[in-house]
Amino acid sequence: MGPKILSANWDVPGSHTLEVARSRGVYSRVAPALAMKPADITQVVKDSGLRGRGGAGFPTGMKWSFVPSKEKRGDKPVYLLCNADESEPGTFKDRYCMWLDPHLLIEGMIIAAWALDCHTAYIYIRGEFRFIQARLDEAVAEAYKAGLLGKNILGSGFDFDLHVHLGAGAYICGEETALISSLEGEKGQPKLKPPFPAVEGAWKAPTVVNNVETLAAVPWILEHGAAAYKALGTEKAPGTKLFSVSGHVNKPGVYEIPMGMPMRQFLDEVCGGVRGGKKLKAIIPGGSSVPVMTAAEVDLCSMDYESINQNAGSYLGSGGFIVMDETTDMVAALTNLLRFYAHESCGQCTPCREGCGWMYQILCRVRDGYATPEDLGTLRDLADNIHSKTICFFGASAAMPVQSFLTKFRDEFLERVQRPAAAVTVMASAPIPSAGA
Amino acid sequence: MAKVKINDTEIEVPNGTNMIEAAKLAGEEIPHYCYHPHLSIAGNCRMCLVETTTPRGPVLEIACNMQARDGLAIRTDTAQVLHMRKSVMEFLLVNHPLDCPICDQSGECRLQDYYMEHGQYDSRGLDPKVGKNKRQDIGDLIVLDAERCVQCSRCERFGDEVTGTGELRLMNRGDHTEIGMFPGDRLSHNYQGNLADICPVGALTNKDFRFQRRVWYLKETASVCTGCATGCNIQVCHQEGEVFRYLPRRNDQVNKSWMCDMGRLSYQEIAGLKRILKASVDGKAVEPDVATGEIATRIRAAGAAGVGFVLGTRATNEANWALLQMVRANVPGARIFVVEGNDGGQAAQGDTLLLSGDRNPNTAGARLLARHDGNVGDRLALLAALPELKLLVVLEDDVLGRLGAALPPVVFFGAFKNATAQAAAIVVPTAHPVEQDGSYINRQDRVQRVRRAVNPVGESAPAYVVVDRLGARLGKAPGTQMVAAAFNGMARAVERMRGLEFKGLGAEGRLLAPEAVTAVPGAEAST
Ligand SMILES: Cc1cc2nc3c(=O)[nH]c(=O)nc-3n(C[C@H](O)[C@H](O)[C@H](O)COP(=O)(O)O)c2cc1C
Ligand code: SF4
Ligand code: SF4
Numbered sequence: 008m009g010p011k012i013l014s015a016n017w018d019v020p021g022s023h024t025l026e027v028a029r030s031r032g033v034y035s036r037v038a039p040a041l042a043m044k045p046a047d048i049t050q051v052v053k054d055s056g057l058r059g060r061g062g063a064g065f066p067t068g069m070k071w072s073f074v075p076s077k078e079k080r081g082d083k084p085v086y087l088l089c090n091a092d093e094s095e096p097g098t099f100k101d102r103y104c105m106w107l108d109p110h111l112l113i114e115g116m117i118i119a120a121w122a123l124d125c126h127t128a129y130i131y132i133r134g135e136f137r138f139i140q141a142r143l144d145e146a147v148a149e150a151y152k153a154g155l156l157g158k159n160i161l162g163s164g165f166d167f168d169l170h171v172h173l174g175a176g177a178y179i180c181g182e183e184t185a186l187i188s189s190l191e192g193e194k195g196q197p198k199l200k201p202p203f204p205a206v207e208g209a210w211k212a213p214t215v216v217n218n219v220e221t222l223a224a225v226p227w228i229l230e231h232g233a234a235a236y237k238a239l240g241t242e243k244a245p246g247t248k249l250f251s252v253s254g255h256v257n258k259p260g261v262y263e264i265p266m267g268m269p270m271r272q273f274l275d276e277v278c279g280g281v282r283g284g285k286k287l288k289a290i291i292p293g294g295s296s297v298p299v300m301t302a303a304e305v306d307l308c309s310m311d312y313e314s315i316n317q318n319a320g321s322y323l324g325s326g327g328f329i330v331m332d333e334t335t336d337m338v339a340a341l342t343n344l345l346r347f348y349a350h351e352s353c354g355q356c357t358p359c360r361e362g363c364g365w366m367y368q369i370l371c372r373v374r375d376g377y378a379t380p381e382d383l384g385t386l387r388d389l390a391d392n393i394h395s396k397t398i399c400f401f402g403a404s405a406a407m408p409v410q411s412f413l414t415k416f417r418d419e420f421l422e423r424v425q426r427p428a429a430a431v432t433v434m435a436s437a438p439i440p441s442a443g444a
Numbered sequence: 445m446a447k448v449k450i451n452d453t454e455i456e457v458p459n460g461t462n463m464i465e466a467a468k469l470a471g472e473e474i475p476h477y478c479y480h481p482h483l484s485i486a487g488n489c490r491m492c493l494v495e496t497t498t499p500r501g502p503v504l505e506i507a508c509n510m511q512a513r514d515g516l517a518i519r520t521d522t523a524q525v526l527h528m529r530k531s532v533m534e535f536l537l538v539n540h541p542l543d544c545p546i547c548d549q550s551g552e553c554r555l556q557d558y559y560m561e562h563g564q565y566d567s568r569g570l571d572p573k574v575g576k577n578k579r580q581d582i583g584d585l586i587v588l589d590a591e592r593c594v595q596c597s598r599c600e601r602f603g604d605e606v607t608g609t610g611e612l613r614l615m616n617r618g619d620h621t622e623i624g625m626f627p628g629d630r631l632s633h634n635y636q637g638n639l640a641d642i643c644p645v646g647a648l649t650n651k652d653f654r655f656q657r658r659v660w661y662l663k664e665t666a667s668v669c670t671g672c673a674t675g676c677n678i679q680v681c682h683q684e685g686e687v688f689r690y691l692p693r694r695n696d697q698v699n700k701s702w703m704c705d706m707g708r709l710s711y712q713e714i715a716g717l718k719r720i721l722k723a724s725v726d727g728k729a730v731e732p733d734v735a736t737g738e739i740a741t742r743i744r745a746a747g748a749a750g751v752g753f754v755l756g757t758r759a760t761n762e763a764n765w766a767l768l769q770m771v772r773a774n775v776p777g778a779r780i781f782v783v784e785g786n787d788g789g790q791a792a793q794g795d796t797l798l799l800s801g802d803r804n805p806n807t808a809g810a811r812l813l814a815r816h817d818g819n820v821g822d823r824l825a826l827l828a829a830l831p832e833l834k835l836l837v838v839l840e841d842d843v844l845g846r847l848g849a850a851l852p853p854v855v856f857f858g859a860f861k862n863a864t865a866q867a868a869a870i871v872v873p874t875a876h877p878v879e880q881d882g883s884y885i886n887r888q889d890r891v892q893r894v895r896r897a898v899n900p901v902g903e904s905a906p907a908y909v910v911v912d913r914l915g916a917r918l919g920k921a922p923g924t925q926m927v928a929a930a931f932n933g934m935a936r937a938v939e940r941m942r943g944l945e946f947k948g949l950g951a952e953g954r955l956l957a958p959e960a961v962t963a964v965p966g967a968e969a970s971t
């Protein structure tokens with residue numbers, strides 16, 4: 008299955024300790040990196056074709072190069088923020104990176120910081136990951152003690168401080184500008200773009216936000232070179248990727264594979280196939296926010312950004328691979344997803360704030376048999392009217408499941424609203440618990 | 445400058461102009477809730493979505509976060525834009541209580557207005573609405589109905605950016621987002637009324653105005669507040685001779701979009717118990733004409749050396765000018781004074797936002813005319829002259845309170861029963877600022893107009909008319925009954941006013957010419 012770049016140490020006992028990590032080569036890339044010119048590191052990352060693993064797949068080297076030069080930014084600092092908010096339903100890979108190999112992430116951040124002329128960085132970790140935060144704190148303390156963090160790292164003259172910041176349990180704080188608001192001490196709500204974080208981010212200073220998995224890939228790339236990384240995966244999606252597999256499969260879990268593996272092969276050979284020998288009905292390939300794929304589309308796709316987009320109109324996203332077999336009630340599945348979005352919408356902009364709750368209420372009625380075909384039309388319109396009309400991408404993330412489920416599993420929805428309607432009346436659906444509850 | 449295109453109209457605007465403002469200049473209203481010219485950009489309502497063309501084809505973007513740059517072109521009339529306006533309205537209203545019949549915003553509500561302009565769909569909302577806290581007493585002037593809120597965050601930004609007090613907060617998330625305050629917190633500043641003004645819907649309403657009148661019955665007259673030397677621009681809202689409220693009127697040079705609560709509520713004085721309604725002589729009510737005749741008699745008896753006149757820091761320029769002319773023509777040699785200070789003699793607190801510690805609307809105007817005349821004395825001069833004076837004629841100001849010294853018999857022309865009025869031998873009522881035309885000069889030296897919104901109460905008349913009538917009794921009327929002519933005559937005579945015309949003061953007023961720097965004798969020697 009190719010080399011392991013991110014999960015190589017996961018099975019080693021004590022992999023989260025500095026001692027074991029060092030014995031596995033972690034931190035061996037720091038000294039060579041600090042001997043390089045920062046711009047050269049960015050160039051290597053650019054050449055490697057590494058793309059952001061947080062969901063958008065934006066080329067990492069390019070993102071780093073958007074940070075204004077010292078002349079342009081004056082005495083403003085540069086911040087590096089590691090996005091460890093991982094809250095998307097179906098996505099659970101970053102937590103393993105941090106739990107099983109925290110030092111690899113720290114190493115990646117030291118190197119990235121050197122490349123970015125950054126002296127202060129934060130790991131913003133999901134509020135529910137308190138136990139992981141404790142482990143990260145230990146790892147950071149160990150690194151400080153070993154002179155890998157703090158003043159004059161390894162005698163190089165480079166100062167770099169790393170802080171772990173616990174979120175308060177909001178999915179939206181994974182969106183990079185909401186993460187920045189939250190880190191600043193404000194309510195965790197996305198900010199308008201422009202300005203973009205690379206130019207004006209945390210505390211109005213240039214800021215790079217990168218996913219855990221993205222940063223953890225950097226040491227390997229530096230050690231083995233851009234070409235070695237490019238040799239893995241596909242031309243446009245080089246390297247390996249972690250997939251978190253859940254749902255009706257025999258072997259759920261987190262797998263690291265090179266990009267481009269046929270999706271069927273991944274499902275059958277790596278994940279052990281559909282549970283109980285049942286037939287596959289659908290897959291959500293990139294975390295709950297991306298459009299659902301039918302079984303037929305699965306056969307056309309391989310595990311990379313371009314293939315999934317071109318053949319199924321969906322996205323690789325964060326690599327949350329949700330498998331649904333033939334017994335799945337697609338109406339109930341979508342209703343469940345929308346319950347999440349209605350609960351997590353930050354409530355800032357009109358279409359998403361009002362629309363997510365409304366879509367959820369309609370779906371509850373569809374699920375429970377109290378809806379009409381017109382309601383499906385309304386549902387579709389609402390999703391269309393939310394998608395890309397909002398401040399942040401959350402709106403689209405809530406709309407795309409609705410649009411794709413309604414299109415690709417239309418019959419199941421139609422059947423629900425055309426049941427001999429005993430009594431299609433207005434009824435109260437399950438109330439959405441308030442965020443504070 | 446940047447050339448921008450709105451639909452098919454090309455206009456030139458300063459670089460960086462907000463596109464909602466640029467469109468307005470091009471005659472195109474872009475509907476909006478959260479945008480406010482004097483608050484930061486929030487971009488949350490999405491009502492202002494317009495179409496721009498990018499290499500990827502047309503895209504929707506919010507106009508309020510778009511700054512004019514050369515070549516920028518937007519369309520506000522495409523099917524996509526119109527569809528989204530309708531859709532945003534549908535989203536905003538799906539959880540809205542629609543209690544327009546009992547809502548005070550009715551008639552000036554952006555939900556209503558934009559629904560009629562851009563909505564007009566049949567409701568598809570079948571599910572229960574999200575209920576919220578409906579009647580909250582959050583300050584002396586403000587009631588909050590969280591259900592009516594459209595979450596535009598204007599009030600939040602006002603508290604953060606204008607008053608710096610940050611009381612109102614949008615709490616919770618999703619469609620449970622609710623505007624509110626921390627338990628136990630309460631609005632306690634002097635600018636609360638602005639919250640009701642900027643709230644585009646009926647969520648924040650003004651207690652003082654609630655349930656008083658449907659706004660569509662109200663007429664508006666542009667004026668200025670006379671509560672202090674700042675002279676905030678206002679609209680006087682009135683119906684059939686009764687004033688119901690003041691609203692701030694935008695003037696970026698003076699008060700932006702704001703006014704203080706003290707000034708806002710000062711409309712209550714117009715028909716308040718402190719108004720002087722009747723003329724009186726020695727405590728007996730008489731016709732104003734009779735009082736005027738008696739004043740003339742007493743002035744003659746006192747003689748030029750025995751009578752003093754006091755210009756008003758609360759009077760209009762026209763009234764002060766009339767008094768100045770009247771005295772110089774009829775009682776040459778009589779002394780004229782200006783007594784600065786606040787009525788009652790108390791020092792007042794100002795703030796750094798709008799309110800001035802000088803609670804008179806026209807100190808600068810009275811000073812200007814005093815300078816012009818050259819022989820007008822100040823409070824010390826008046827104190828020194830008091831033993832020689834047998835009669836003191838006072839225009840509007842509480843000279844007694846300000847001086848804190850016993851006065852000779854007083855003739856008082858004024859609108860309010862202040863201490864001086866109460867001690868006066870003869871009183872003639874004058875009109876309130878909203879009952880007359882005229883001008884004041886604020887502390888920036890800006891000459892601003894008030895306009896007659898309602899008729900003078902009781903027997904009162906504008907002070908320049910009252911003074912003109914007295915002139916007629918003494919022999920020569922200064923001819924100041926026509927206010928525009930009076931102003932223009934004054935502007936021709938007073939150096940720093942030269943070039944100003946009453947009709948040309950416009951909505952935003954005009955600054956006086958800067959004070960001429962007169963050479964200080966002996967200054968040369970020291971250099
Ligand atoms: C609603 C929403 C939630 C997101 N949640 C996460 C998250 O939990 N973790 C993450 O790395 N990126 C998340 N993102 C993507 C980030 O905004 C950002 O693109 C990413 O952290 C950039 O890192 P990368 O370039 O390394 O992928 C989210 C985006 C949206 C719109
Ligand atoms: S799209 Fe949703 S989550 Fe994003 S800013 Fe708007 S309301 Fe908040
Ligand atoms: S806020 Fe506007 S729409 Fe709502 S009840 Fe009041 S007047 Fe009606």
Ligand code: SF4
Nearest residue numbers: 593594596597599643
């Ligand atoms: S109360 Fe009014 S001003 Fe405040 S957020 Fe709601 S609608 Fe906007």
Ligand code: FES
Nearest residue numbers: 476487489490508
């Ligand atoms: S006015 Fe532009 S989004 Fe509200």
